[in-house]
Amino acid sequence: MTALYSVIVALCALLLGGCLSRTAYALPRGEYREILRPKCHYCGRDLPMKYILPIYGSILSLRCPHCGEREGGRALASEIICALLFLLLYLVYGFSYLFFEYALLASVLLVLSLIDLDIHEIVHSMLLLVLVLGVINFVFSFFSFSLTDTVWWEHLVGAFVISLPLFLLMIFTGGIGGGDVKLMFCLGLLLGYKLTLVAFFFGIVIAALAAIVLRVAFGRGSKYQVALVPFLSLGTMIALLVGDKFLTALF
Numbered sequence: 001m002t003a004l005y006s007v008i009v010a011l012c013a014l015l016l017g018g019c020l021s022r023t024a025y026a027l028p029r030g031e032y033r034e035i036l037r038p039k040c041h042y043c044g045r046d047l048p049m050k051y052i053l054p055i056y057g058s059i060l061s062l063r064c065p066h067c068g069e070r071e072g073g074r075a076l077a078s079e080i081i082c083a084l085l086f087l088l089l090y091l092v093y094g095f096s097y098l099f100f101e102y103a104l105l106a107s108v109l110l111v112l113s114l115i116d117l118d119i120h121e122i123v124h125s126m127l128l129l130v131l132v133l134g135v136i137n138f139v140f141s142f143f144s145f146s147l148t149d150t151v152w153w154e155h156l157v158g159a160f161v162i163s164l165p166l167f168l169l170m171i172f173t174g175g176i177g178g179g180d181v182k183l184m185f186c187l188g189l190l191l192g193y194k195l196t197l198v199a200f201f202f203g204i205v206i207a208a209l210a211a212i213v214l215r216v217a218f219g220r221g222s223k224y225q226v227a228l229v230p231f232l233s234l235g236t237m238i239a240l241l242v243g244d245k246f247l248t249a250l251f
């Protein structure tokens with residue numbers, strides 16, 4: 001049965017992944033119609049509805065039939081990442097409340113990451129969803145309904161454990177974006193301080209490795225800026241999937 005459910009979860013996530021890629025494009029521009037309607041981002045013309053099908057559609061849309069421009073594999077990548085994340089979350093959490101909460105979180109983080117890669121900005125409506133999930137987890141744990149082992153004060157400490165140092169870094173050095181601070185506040189409230197530290201550790205280590213690769217590839221003087229949200233998101237997903245095991249192995 002698990003195999004059948006895994007296939008269903010992956011197929012639903014594939015469909016959602018393309019939709020999330022279009023959401024990331026449409027949201028900052030206020031073009032909400034595009035979320036459900038495939039459109040060429042070069043010539044602006046509508047694409048046939050078959051382009052909305054996962055994998056098949058994104059391979060078709062690698063080239064626009066009107067202008068011949070290459071859309072890139074962004075929708076394809078988004079579909080595959082979404083399917084992979086949902087599948088792993090299902091295998092770890094089964095069909096539980098936590099699976100649906102973390103799948104929603106993964107979707108929001110994917111949209112925020114794509115927007116950060118595009119325009120280096122954070123969309124507050126998406127951030128608000130993360131905050132709402134964080135408040136739900138905090139309230140649940142406060143009234144001892146917690147579905148995880150995290151108690152209420154751990155959620156509260158989590159909100160500040162990374163966001164406060166980042167905030168001070170932003171004030172004194174200006175090297176950190178306000179969006180990253182707000183995201184770590186919301187994620188910290190949701191995860192509790194232990195998993196927040198794990199998420200940030202993995203996020204920063206992978207971001208540093210990516211920065212080194214970019215420096216080697218584009219040279220020392222390159223102005224290529226590393227967007228932090230995709231790495232913080234990746235760290236968060238690692239923390240949700242293996243964070244507890246990682247902490248147990250460490251201590």
Ligand SMILES: [Zn+2]
Pocket residue numbers: 040041042043044045064065066067068069
């Ligand atoms: Zn086109």
